[in-house]
Amino acid sequence: MNSIKDTVAIVGVATTEFSEDSGRTEYSMACEVIKAAADDAGVPLEDIDGMVKDVVDGIDAMYVQKALGMETLTYSSDSHWGTSPLINAVTALAAGICSHVVYYRSANNGSGKRAGSDFRAAKETKDESLDLIRYDLHHPFGLMGPAGSAGIGIRRYLRDYGVGAEQVGWVPVVCSEHGSNNPHAAFRNAPLTIEDYLASELVVDPLRRLDIAPEVDGAIAIVLSRAELAADLAKQPVYVGAVAMGSGTNGEHYSSYSRDDIAGLPEMELMAAELYRVAGVGPDDIHVAQLDDRYAPYVPMQIEALGFCGKGEGGAFCEGGDNLRVGGRLAINTGGGFLSEGFSHGVNVIEAVHQIRGTSTNQLDGVELAMVATGAGGPADGVILHS
Amino acid sequence: MEYVPGIPILKASRDDDNRPFWEAVDEHRFVLQRCSHCDRYLQPPRPMCPQCRSMDTLEWVESPGRGEIYSYVTYTTDRMAYPAMKVPYSVVLVEMEEGVRLVSNMIDIEPDEVRIGLPVEVVFDDISDDLTLFKFKVRED
Numbered sequence: 308m309n310s311i312k313d314t315v316a317i318v319g320v321a322t323t324e325f326s327e328d329s330g331r332t333e334y335s336m337a338c339e340v341i342k343a344a345a346d347d348a349g350v351p352l353e354d355i356d357g358m359v360k361d362v363v364d365g366i367d368a369m370y371v372q373k374a375l376g377m378e379t380l381t382y383s384s385d386s387h388w389g390t391s392p393l394i395n396a397v398t399a400l401a402a403g404i405c406s407h408v409v410y411y412r413s414a415n416n417g418s419g420k421r422a423g424s425d426f427r428a429a430k431e432t433k434d435e436s437l438d439l440i441r442y443d444l445h446h447p448f449g450l451m452g453p454a455g456s457a458g459i460g461i462r463r464y465l466r467d468y469g470v471g472a473e474q475v476g477w478v479p480v481v482c483s484e485h486g487s488n489n490p491h492a493a494f495r496n497a498p499l500t501i502e503d504y505l506a507s508e509l510v511v512d513p514l515r516r517l518d519i520a521p522e523v524d525g526a527i528a529i530v531l532s533r534a535e536l537a538a539d540l541a542k543q544p545v546y547v548g549a550v551a552m553g554s555g556t557n558g559e560h561y562s563s564y565s566r567d568d569i570a571g572l573p574e575m576e577l578m579a580a581e582l583y584r585v586a587g588v589g590p591d592d593i594h595v596a597q598l599d600d601r602y603a604p605y606v607p608m609q610i611e612a613l614g615f616c617g618k619g620e621g622g623a624f625c626e627g628g629d630n631l632r633v634g635g636r637l638a639i640n641t642g643g644g645f646l647s648e649g650f651s652h653g654v655n656v657i658e659a660v661h662q663i664r665g666t667s668t669n670q671l672d673g674v675e676l677a678m679v680a681t682g683a684g685g686p687a688d689g690v691i692l693h694s
Numbered sequence: 695m696e697y698v699p700g701i702p703i704l705k706a707s708r709d710d711d712n713r714p715f716w717e718a719v720d721e722h723r724f725v726l727q728r729c730s731h732c733d734r735y736l737q738p739p740r741p742m743c744p745q746c747r748s749m750d751t752l753e754w755v756e757s758p759g760r761g762e763i764y765s766y767v768t769y770t771t772d773r774m775a776y777p778a779m780k781v782p783y784s785v786v787l788v789e790m791e792e793g794v795r796l797v798s799n800m801i802d803i804e805p806d807e808v809r810i811g812l813p814v815e816v817v818f819d820d821i822s823d824d825l826t827l828f829k830f831k832v833r834e835d
Contacts, residue, residue: 443706443712444706444738446704447706447825447827448785448797448799449695449769449776449778449783449799450767450776450785450797451769451776452774455767455774458767459765459767459785459787459797460765462765462766462810463764463810508770510769510770510771510773510774511769512767512768512769513767514767562797564787564797565795569764
């Protein structure tokens with residue numbers, strides 16, 4: 308049924324410096340990071356015949372191709388954010404359309420436009436978008452930006468299952484512990500304590516300041532190749548065991564208020580079932596995962612949706628942090644997550660590659676499988692990687 | 695809740711799928727979209743009933759505007775908030791007796807008094823000459 312399993316490998320990765328203000332253009336970062344990822348893979352740029360990115364990226368792919376001298380692309384696509392551009396790359400490679408595809412993301416979201424201002428600009432310019440349905444129904448009442456939209460569903464989750472701040476707070480605490488060892492993390496600090504979290508201001512109640520991943524400036528690139536070409540390249544191939552999306556489910560981006568139960572992540576459940584089916588593994592086989600921690604309460608919700616514990620048990624799973632640390636039941640966000648690295652979609656894939664290559668700054672022993680999930684609170688995208 | 699003078703409030707852009715809703719609000723009437731075949735209410739409005747896939751059974755029906763608060767968020771800092779509104783302010787998700795849910799604001803209580811399960815009813819707020827919004831107040835009965 309699904310011919311994708313093990314047909315594609317991630318062969319090269321690169322990131323620019325992540326910071327609150329890059330002081331440079333998204334165009335410049337995109338070119339640098341794509342060249343660096345191709346160098347990491349040992350794939351000449353002229354051999355790359357596909358390019359994917361997400362729709363919210365600042366710089367158009369055609370200009371990037373122009374600067375990099377990429378003359379012979381046979382596949383190019385924009386997809387919604389998260390891991391979904393990577394899934395487009397995998398499908399193009401598995402279908403035989405391309406030999407090597409580069410996925411890039413370059414954005415000055417830390418110093419430039421924030422998510423909320425982005426929506427405002429779209430509305431003010433009368434940008435035609437299906438999402439305007441949502442803006443129209445929400446903006447006049449001051450429901451502004453994704454944190455507010457997400458907070459409404461998150462409040463129901465916390466209330467319906469009795470999940471408390473003293474449980475959710477271990478997500479930012481553990482991410483800060485992991486991030487403190489990662490020189491690449493833009494918001495690297497001394498590790499937080501649960502007391503720091505409980506003292507953190509409620510900025511979009513029920514979300515605290517420490518629940519929300521800060522926006523960041525930076526770029527990432529990932530080179531993927533057909534598996535039969537991957538073995539002879541510069542680095543150990545990291546094979547794609549499965550990719551899957553989860554969508555529909557009467558959902559919207561962060562504001563899926565019209566479905567019966569708004570206290571869960573059914574897109575993630577759909578995605579996880581497909582990932583496990585294709586890869587031929589289950590939650591018991593996985594001990595490291597890069598989860599979408601744009602909003603910390605989405606982590607216990609994802610742990611449930613991905614099958615690592617039962618419904619409503621995610622808070623207890625996180626409490627104390629031991630399950631989430633390296634060596635725990637499910638080490639999460641071992642580079643520090645979006646909470647420590649900064650929110651620049653898709654970067655959590657690169658940390659999963661590091662775990663399998665054995666090059667993470669918080670390395671587990673003998674990682675054979677790693678899971679990645681993005682798109683919590685909206686259309687979900689995920690991947691299972693293996694050595 | 696208080697507005698900041700001089701900053702416009704974003705209005706709904708009206709099209710064939712939602713115009714009857716906002717035109718009713720202009721006239722201080724509250725209507726909801728329903729599929730007459732399935733007797734099912736739809737929110738947000740859409741051009742097709744997802745159950746029977748009919749496009750010509752959709753109608754707009756008067757609603758008594760009664761419901762209860764299903765969830766809410768409270769903005770406490772300007773950086774995260776909509777600039778036209780003074781913080782703190784709450785945005786509520788109201789579940790109507792018809793079963794659908796709508797995003798709105800409360801008119802008569804402070805953000806720290808908002809609770810899940812609070813019974814509410816619709817009211818209309820004439821904010822300016824060209825903008826009326828539906829909002830909610832605590833229901834006594």
